Structure formats: structure tokens, C-alpha cells
Amino acid sequence: MTEACPKCDSAAQLRSKWLLIDAHDPERAQRHPDTRGACACEGELGVDGLKPEAVADAPLQQFVSGLYCEACGIGFVPEAMAKPAPQRWVLTPEGYRVVQADGTLGPAQPRMGG
Ligand SMILES: [Zn+2]
Structure with missing residues (x-):
């Protein structure tokens, strides 16, 4: 335990x-x-x-x-x-960035189809 x-x-x-x-x-x-x-x-x-x-x-x-x-x-x-919490993303001017476990933002991802 x-x-x-x-x-x-x-x-x-x-x-x-x-x-x-x-x-x-x-x-x-x-x-x-x-x-x-x-x-x-x-x-x-x-x-x-x-x-x-x-x-x-x-x-x-x-x-x-x-x-x-x-x-x-x-x-x-x-x-x-519990199931892992769904991955969260935020949209920034640089593109979508993943919200990491500690609340900071990950690297921007290239826009889809961009
Ligand atoms: Zn307590």
C-alpha cells in the first residue's frame, strides 16, 4: 500500500x-x-x-x-x-501544445494538414 x-x-x-x-x-x-x-x-x-x-x-x-x-x-x-486522465492540449500561436503532468506545456506540434 x-x-x-x-x-x-x-x-x-x-x-x-x-x-x-x-x-x-x-x-x-x-x-x-x-x-x-x-x-x-x-x-x-x-x-x-x-x-x-x-x-x-x-x-x-x-x-x-x-x-x-x-x-x-x-x-x-x-x-x-483509474484510467489515465485524457491527454489535454492547448492551442497557442505556435500550434497545439500538450499539457504535461506538472502543468507546463510541451513543445508545439505542427498543425494538422498545415
Ligand atoms: Zn488527506
Whole structure:
């Protein structure tokens, strides 16, 4: 167990907890374009945000064996269970640049078809 709370970055107050997550809902993705941050375990989380092997069979799909930080009062899933956050890009005058894990921008990519 090497997981740490994404908020306080400590594992001292962690305990395992069954978490109720959002059901798979394709419309949700459209109402709320990905709200997850750099860590895949943060932000709005649904069944569709987890790896298939981390999701139980129906009707228990919405329950996952997650972690709960007593100090912060937040539940989260181990990062290993979450799909990687989608790659984000920003458009700059130089072209599209990837947003790296630390929030900095990567090198500009040549424009498509340019
Ligand atoms: Zn915490």
C-alpha cells in the first residue's frame, strides 16, 4: 500500500472504504467534459473512469473498493484503478501544445494538414 491522500499527501489517516461512484452515463461526459485534474483519481469519477478490471459486475458496478482519508474527509480510488486522465492540449500561436503532468506545456506540434 503506497497510496497517499491526493489532498494531504499522507497515508497516515487512510482506511479502505467502499465508495459509491457514478454509474456509467455517456450523457454525463457531455454535460461535464472531463473535470479530472492531473491525477486520474481526482475530480468527478464514474464507472467509465475506471479500468474495467476495477469495476465489479452489475448490480454492484457503482461500488468500488476505494480509500478514505479521515483527515480530509475525502474518498478516492487508488490511482492504479483509474484510467489515465485524457491527454489535454492547448492551442497557442505556435500550434497545439500538450499539457504535461506538472502543468507546463510541451513543445508545439505542427498543425494538422498545415
Ligand atoms: Zn488527506
